Amino acid sequence: MKQSKSLNGNSNNSNNYNHNCNYSHSINSYAKGFKDGIPIGLGYLSVSVAFGMMAVNMGLPVWTAVLISMTNLTSAGQFAGIGLISVGASCLEMALTQLVINLRYALMSLSLSQKADQSINLLHRLLISFGITDEIFAVASGQPCEIGRRYMYGLITTPYFGWAIGTFIGAAASTILPATIRSALGIAIYGMFIAIIIPPAKQHRPVLKVLLISVAISFILRYTPLLNHLSGGFIIILCAIIASALGAKLFPLKEVE
Numbered sequence: 001m002k003q004s005k006s007l008n009g010n011s012n013n014s015n016n017y018n019h020n021c022n023y024s025h026s027i028n029s030y031a032k033g034f035k036d037g038i039p040i041g042l043g044y045l046s047v048s049v050a051f052g053m054m055a056v057n058m059g060l061p062v063w064t065a066v067l068i069s070m071t072n073l074t075s076a077g078q079f080a081g082i083g084l085i086s087v088g089a090s091c092l093e094m095a096l097t098q099l100v101i102n103l104r105y106a107l108m109s110l111s112l113s114q115k116a117d118q119s120i121n122l123l124h125r126l127l128i129s130f131g132i133t134d135e136i137f138a139v140a141s142g143q144p145c146e147i148g149r150r151y152m153y154g155l156i157t158t159p160y161f162g163w164a165i166g167t168f169i170g171a172a173a174s175t176i177l178p179a180t181i182r183s184a185l186g187i188a189i190y191g192m193f194i195a196i197i198i199p200p201a202k203q204h205r206p207v208l209k210v211l212l213i214s215v216a217i218s219f220i221l222r223y224t225p226l227l228n229h230l231s232g233g234f235i236i237i238l239c240a241i242i243a244s245a246l247g248a249k250l251f252p253l254k255e256v257e
Contacts, residue, residue: 026145034154037139040135041163084231108137136156
């Protein structure tokens with residue numbers, strides 16, 4: 001009886017899914033994608049202002065800060081990258097740091113490819129993969145039907161320009177505002193990262209524990225003789241790999257059927 005009920009439930013879910021998708025085989029409207037991306041773009045606008053200010057305060061010209069944001073779409077990667085640039089890190093160190101920080105986007109792209117319709121060929125997959133971020137992935141994967149290339153391009157448009165324009169505003173403002181105000185506004189960067197990690201850490205104990213492990217590893221690498229000569233980029237890599245590996249081993253997520 002339980003098995004029959006389960007099968008009926010799956011059938012109902014399937015019927016509901018098909019009913020929701022009857023109006024179109026896939027969601028492939030640029031206008032809908034653009035509309036769905038507006039909230040993401042507005043959020044990116046405020047965050048990238050802090051990045052633009054930080055980049056200029058570290059000695060980068062305005063055009064370089066904007067170019068970085070136009071050729072990258074990763075907040076954590078960009079913040080880490082300009083820190084490495086400011087201390088003269090090697091290209092290998094920067095490449096490895098970006099690989100570790102942004103590896104999750106590869107997994108997101110693999111997952112999202114399962115929802116792609118036939119309009120997204122290899123070329124479009126390569127172009128769309130450039131614009132995959134956490135928020136864009138969440139919105140796209142939450143659609144009830146398959147998604148097409150026009151929808152994805154629309155979804156990426158506002159976040160992309162929001163990130164670039166916000167960077168320009170922050171970078172340009174840093175060339176005008178007095179040094180005391182620029183220094184004070186720099187605190188917003190740390191506030192942004194605290195706002196990102198505190199809510200999930202309060203809701204999920206494993207996240208808090210992994211966060212504390214990462215802090216402990218960073219502390220050890222900073223104050224242990226010989227290890228304290230490691231560069232900032234390799235410290236980020238070690239903290240990310242060791243903390244995530246220990247978190248997966250000690251606090252594995254239960255599989256949900």
